[in-house]
Amino acid sequence: MRIRGLLMVGWLGLAMVLAACAPPGSDTGGGSGGGGGEEAQQKVEKSGGGQGPVCDVKPPNIDGLGQATVGFSQSEEETNPFRIAETQSIRDEAQKVGVEKLIVTNAASQISKQNSDIQDMLAQGAEVLIVAPLNADGLEPAFQAAADENVPVFLIDREVTAEPCESYITFMGSNFVRQGQQAADLLAEATNEEAQVAILEGTPGASVTTDRQSGFVDQLEAEYPDMEVVASQTANFVRTEGQTVMEQLLQSNPDLTAVYAHNDEMALGAVQAIRDAGKTPGDDVKIVSIDGTEGAVQALAQGQMNGVVESNPRFGPLAFQTIEQFLAGEPIPQNIIIEDRIYTPENAEENLDSAY
Numbered sequence: 001m002r003i004r005g006l007l008m009v010g011w012l013g014l015a016m017v018l019a020a021c022a023p024p025g026s027d028t029g030g031g032s033g034g035g036g037g038e039e040a041q042q043k044v045e046k047s048g049g050g051q052g053p054v055c056d057v058k059p060p061n062i063d064g065l066g067q068a069t070v071g072f073s074q075s076e077e078e079t080n081p082f083r084i085a086e087t088q089s090i091r092d093e094a095q096k097v098g099v100e101k102l103i104v105t106n107a108a109s110q111i112s113k114q115n116s117d118i119q120d121m122l123a124q125g126a127e128v129l130i131v132a133p134l135n136a137d138g139l140e141p142a143f144q145a146a147a148d149e150n151v152p153v154f155l156i157d158r159e160v161t162a163e164p165c166e167s168y169i170t171f172m173g174s175n176f177v178r179q180g181q182q183a184a185d186l187l188a189e190a191t192n193e194e195a196q197v198a199i200l201e202g203t204p205g206a207s208v209t210t211d212r213q214s215g216f217v218d219q220l221e222a223e224y225p226d227m228e229v230v231a232s233q234t235a236n237f238v239r240t241e242g243q244t245v246m247e248q249l250l251q252s253n254p255d256l257t258a259v260y261a262h263n264d265e266m267a268l269g270a271v272q273a274i275r276d277a278g279k280t281p282g283d284d285v286k287i288v289s290i291d292g293t294e295g296a297v298q299a300l301a302q303g304q305m306n307g308v309v310e311s312n313p314r315f316g317p318l319a320f321q322t323i324e325q326f327l328a329g330e331p332i333p334q335n336i337i338i339e340d341r342i343y344t345p346e347n348a349e350e351n352l353d354s355a356y
């Protein structure tokens with residue numbers, strides 16, 4: 001009941017946002033990032049486009065994106081479909097809006113490399129930066145270097161603790177606490193609100209890890225007294241690590257009945273480990289995770305998983321539209337939160353198109 005209610009509100013909200021949110025003359029579509037067409041693209045949560053105060057920062061003197069060099073700093077290697085879709089979406093949209101030059105770097109999960117990547121892009125003449133931060137802390141040197149050159153920074157996908165307006169203009173991304181809550185509701189539905197749960201956590205120090213954890217754990221505490229977390233360990237958002245950690249957890253906790261993974265890659269690693277242990281994933285052990293990759297939504301449709309909360313990585317259209325608005329002197333809210341869909345065993349098959 002509860003989940004059905006959530007879904008109704010979610011889809012109604014999406015429809016309203018679709019109708020109300022696209023700014024005049026803009027096209028939030030675009031065939032970027034794998035999976036689906038227009039329907040799969042990001043939708044901003046509220047009409048008006050975002051939340052929080054607006055920075056009083058003067059845009060640099062650039063005559064539109066057609067004259068601009070833009071730098072994109074990716075955080076993790078493109079082995080995860082989320083990263084592949086995200087980078088592709090930025091590339092596709094840069095081309096679509098006619099950005100003069102796009103420089104793309106990849107920090108390979110090293111914060112020191114992300115700092116030097118950003119500084120290198122500034123040295124190569126980047127006039128606007130899109131950054132997918134690895135961690136909440138540690139990018140201050142890069143932000144300072146950008147500020148020194150009056151280069152605006154637009155954050156996508158993860159948040160940082162640095163000061164808005166001084167270090168960056170806006171954060172665009174999902175509500176990760178809500179994702180954790182929704183994952184808890186899905187797992188409750190799958191287990192009849194009674195379970196011994198193991199959690200596979202994302203990378204320590206990333207805002208998304210902290211929020212997906214607290215959203216889930218707090219929801220269990222508030223709503224589901226018979227769901228107990230018996231183990232919680234990082235597997236760094238990586239499939240192979242998810243598999244190894246799950247193997248160990250199954251040995252030390254043979255009575256496990258449920259898994260919550262902070263992303264799909266780790267969940268798919270867990271599916272393999274559960275199968276190798278002679279149990280049936282999706283049945284003996286229920287599994288819920290976050291992202292919406294093709295592999296996970298497919299596994300859900302086949303009954304090997306029990307729920308997936310989407311985290312939509314197709315940031316290209318929203319990021320470039322926001323940058324254009326900023327360059328035109330329009331006010332930009334400090335947070336622009338996107339709406340994510342929920343995949344259930346019932347709707348997975350028909351929504352496979354939206355997966356990436």
Ligand code: GZL
Nearest residue numbers: 082157158208237263291311
């Ligand atoms: C989401 C995010 C996460 C994805 C993962 O914004 O930063 O990081 O869920 C990824 O798959 O590694």
